Amino acid sequence: METDEELVKRTLSGETDCYGVLVQRHADYLFGLGMRLTAGNREFAEDISQQSFLRVYKYLKSFNPKKKFKQWLTGIAVNCYKDLSNKESQYLSLEVIDEPSYTPDLGGNTGFFELIKPLAEDERTIFTLRYVYEYQIDEIAEVVGLKSGTVKSKISRALEKLR
């Protein structure tokens, strides 16, 4: 089986179908990450996944093959989550409506979704990456583009909120 980095190389050389293999390989991972970040919103998670794959293709040339593809993909997905959340909140601020614009589909561990709801967007991201995906502090710092110290303090704040 070809590695992600080899598939990236082949995609960049013009074999677009290889990107399809990469999409299929990581579709579940990105969807799962989206579900966890959005506290079980299936539609939102699918949007995040789709936007992430499109953005990954757009910036594929800038991928450093010395780094892990999955980690790079996670960083892009986190950024997509932030962008889409901002768009969603802008939309909600323009139109005052009683119901949310999407229906949460709590198909997974509802206990976890309820647990992370009080957390802010960045705390939720960092908490999920640290405790569910078991990323190291340095890796999270790289993914979210923050300093390690800031990541640590955000984790402590998140844990305080959850206690």
Place this chain on the structure above:
Amino acid sequence: MNQLEAVIEKEKGISYSQRDKDLFSSHILILIHQEQESKKFIRKLCLILFLAVGTLSLLFSQISEIANDFTVGLSDAITGDILTTVVFSYGLLFALLALLKKPDFIFS
């Protein structure tokens, strides 16, 4: 804290799967292809616009010369060959029409 750990442990055990992965993957590839095509189209459009603007600006810079040449040519033509040709053509046309009105004269 134990309850928190239990919820996290449970979450780790859950795997989420994207619906219709084949369809999803094809959809992504189609979107990428569409974007590439629209970029190509915009690039072509820009090139055509650039060429069109270039050609037009060249034409406009020489428009007075072209207009002068055209006017001079037209006045020469009016005073010369075209006037004779027109008179001859209309004359011939009227003669033919007159003959057509008298078929006996032709076929007898």
